[in-house]
Amino acid sequence: MANPSHPIIVRTVEELRAHSRQWRHAGQTIGLVPTMGALHHGHISLAEIAKAKADKLIVSIFVNPKQFSPNEDFDHYPRDEDADLAKLAAVKADLVFLPTAEEMYGDGFATTIHLDDLTQDLCGATRPHFFDGVTTIVTKLLLQANPHMAVFGEKDYQQLLVIRRLVRDLDIPVTILSGPTIREPDGLAISSRNQYLTAEQRIVAGQLNQILRKMADEIAIGSDITLQVAVAKSKLTDIGFDRIDYLEVRDADTLKPIDHLERPARILGAVWLGTTRLIDNREILPSDSEEILWFEDSR
Ligand code: AMP
Numbered sequence: 680m681a682n683p684s685h686p687i688i689v690r691t692v693e694e695l696r697a698h699s700r701q702w703r704h705a706g707q708t709i710g711l712v713p714t715m716g717a718l719h720h721g722h723i724s725l726a727e728i729a730k731a732k733a734d735k736l737i738v739s740i741f742v743n744p745k746q747f748s749p750n751e752d753f754d755h756y757p758r759d760e761d762a763d764l765a766k767l768a769a770v771k772a773d774l775v776f777l778p779t780a781e782e783m784y785g786d787g788f789a790t791t792i793h794l795d796d797l798t799q800d801l802c803g804a805t806r807p808h809f810f811d812g813v814t815t816i817v818t819k820l821l822l823q824a825n826p827h828m829a830v831f832g833e834k835d836y837q838q839l840l841v842i843r844r845l846v847r848d849l850d851i852p853v854t855i856l857s858g859p860t861i862r863e864p865d866g867l868a869i870s871s872r873n874q875y876l877t878a879e880q881r882i883v884a885g886q887l888n889q890i891l892r893k894m895a896d897e898i899a900i901g902s903d904i905t906l907q908v909a910v911a912k913s914k915l916t917d918i919g920f921d922r923i924d925y926l927e928v929r930d931a932d933t934l935k936p937i938d939h940l941e942r943p944a945r946i947l948g949a950v951w952l953g954t955t956r957l958i959d960n961r962e963i964l965p966s967d968s969e970e971i972l973w974f975e976d977s978r
Contacts, residue, residue, distance in 0.1 A: 685768050686738075686764070686767050686768060686772040686773055686774055686775045687773065687774045687775070688764070688774075688775050688777060689774060689775070689776055689777070690776075690777050690778055690779065690782065691778070691782055692778070692782060692823050695737075695774070695776050695823050695824055696823060696825070698737075698774055699737075699823075699824055699825045699826070700825075702734070702735045703825070707733075707734035707735050708732075708733040708734045708735070708827040708828070709733055709734070709735045709736075709737060709824065709825070709826040709827050709828075710728075710729030710730065710732055710733030710735070710736050710737070710826055710827065710828045710829070710830060710856075711729070711737045711738075711739065711820065711821070711824045711826035711828070711829040711830070711853075712725045712726050712729050712736070712737070712738045712739070712829070712830050713738075713739045713741075713816075713817060713820050713829065713831070714738060714739065714740055715740065715741065715742045715743065715756065715871065716740040716741075716742060716757075716758055716759070716760070716763050716871075717756070717757035717758065717759060717763070717871035717874075718740075718762070718763045718766045718767070719861075719869045719870075719871065720861045720869055721832055721834060721858075721860070721861040721868070721869045721870070722738075722832075723766060723770055724832075724858050724859075724861050725830040725831070725832055725858045726738055726767070726770045726772060726830075727770060728830050728856060728858050729828065729829075729830045729856070730770060730771065730772075732828060732856065733826070733827060733828055735773045735774070736770075736771070736772045736773050736774075737772070737773065737774045737775075737776060737824050737826060738767055738772050738774075738775050738776070739775075739776040739777075739778075739820055739824070740760070740763055740775060740776070740777050741776075741777070741778055741783060741816065741820075742756050742758065743783075743812055743813075743816045744780055744784075744812075745784070745808070745811070745812035745815055745816060746808065746809050746812025746813050746816070747808075747812070748806065748808050748809075751806075752872075752875075756871070757871050757874060760777065763775075776820075776823075776824065783816070783819065790815070791811050791815050792811070792814040792815045792818045792845065792849075793810075793811050793814065794810065794814055794841055794844060794845060794848070796844065797810075797837065797840055797841050797844055797933075797934055798810035798811075798814075798837075798841055800925075801837050801925055801927065801929075801934065801947055801949070802837050802838075802949060802958065803837075804925070805924055805925075805949075810838070810841055813838055813841065813842075814841060814842075814845050817829075817842055817845065818845065818849065818851070821846070821851050821853055822851075826853055827853065827854065828853060828854040828855070828856055829842075829853055829854075829855055829856070830855075830856045830857070830858055831855065831856075831857055831858075832857065832858055832859075832860060833857050833858065833859055833860050833960070834860040834861075834868050834869075834870070834958075834959075834960075835958070836945060836947060836960040837934065837947065839855075839857055840932070840934060842855055843855050860959075860960075862888065863885065865885035865888075865889075866885060866887075866888035866889050866892070867881075867884050867885045867887065867888060867957075868888065868957075868958075868959050870957070872955055872956070872957070873955075873957075875954070875955040876952060876953075876955055877953070880952040880953060880955065883918055883919040883920065883952060884952060884957060886914075886915075886918050887915070887920070887948065887950060887957060887959050888959055888961070890911050890914050890915060890918075891911070891946050891948060891959055891960070891961040892961060893911075894907045894908075894910070894911045894946055894961070895946055895961045895962070895963045898928065898940055898944070898946075898963050899940070899963050899964060899965070899966060900966070901940075904928050904937065904938055904939060904940070905938065907928075908926055908927070908928060911926060912926055915950060919952075920950045920951065920952060921950075921951045921952055921953060922950065922951040923948070923949075923950050923951075924949035924950060924951065924956065925947070925948065925949050926946070926947075926948040926949075926950075927946070927947050927948075928944055928945070928946050928947075928963070929944060929945055929947060930942060930943075930944060930945075931943040931944050931945045931962065934947075940963060940965050941965060942965065943962065943963070943964050943965070944962075944963040944964075945960050945961065945962055945963065946960060946961045946963060947960045948960065
């Protein structure tokens, strides 16, 4: 008999659908966690959220070629199927979906899901292909796995809002849950791409979140947003970040620029260390609102 703690591994949409259908018929709820593999504590924390809320946990691992441009790191993106499967066995995932690119984008694949709002700037400005790749693959995964809920990280905050909007606009019957950003002890958001950093760059990288935190604290107590953005940018450059892609304070729901704090806001930043791009974000709450660590959006 198969070891019950080992997840079922499926590589085709047909097999995935068969399991999902069977679980639904048995009255069980399904949680999906989409990932690109090279799993770390951040991914596992989302799997734990889904595991706690749903009867069955599906984790997908697919390095999605459509969200990389030709000059990005698709070929070198870390892949380690055996280590990923061991971590998913430990968290008692029920099923791991490991499709090939051919399975996901067969001959003649010609459809793109595109959101007009939320995707045009921040990460969308320098990575114009990125959100179309994300929305297309997430739509496919939701249709294929047919989960009751799917969990995404606040680490990719713009992406999280894009996915919530996608699900709302297309009336996809799924609840989107989010999990907080899991960090290294010095505050660096854990990311599969952190392994690209040299030891020296890794020390600099840890300062990103500390600078965002200080900036959030200052703005929360009434300091001028434009001033704080300028101060933080010059600190980032002085500390050794090679380039700032963006550093912005935006409305936490609409991502529209703001110049003073009336509602929950979010600092969003993307910076380069050598050839590695790091992103991070930080909540800023006006002093009269309550802190929300993670939230859900049910339909
Ligand atoms: P990825 O494999 O990078 O596509 O990420 C898959 C999911 O994990 C996304 O929903 C990410 O937002 C989430 N994620 C990545 N890093 C972290 C982290 N450090 N903490 C929490 N969630 C994360």
